[in-house]
Amino acid sequence: MFDLKEFGCLLQKIRKKRKMSQIEFAQLLGFTASYVSRVERGKANPSIQAIEIITKQLNIKIRIFFD
Numbered sequence: 232m233f234d235l236k237e238f239g240c241l242l243q244k245i246r247k248k249r250k251m252s253q254i255e256f257a258q259l260l261g262f263t264a265s266y267v268s269r270v271e272r273g274k275a276n277p278s279i280q281a282i283e284i285i286t287k288q289l290n291i292k293i294r295i296f297f298d
Contacts, residue, residue, distance in 0.1 A: 236273035
């Protein structure tokens, strides 16, 4: 089962490891900062397309979110 809070926490860890603000991170991904904030807090359910954008822009494997 897909856990929104766990996904958000992992995304936030990746962002912080790259030393990026939510605004910078959102711009990189082509999302709004408010959307990134909601995803990181587990309040928004990212679509498969959004997850694909995230993994491509961050050059990470999609399975990192599903292991």
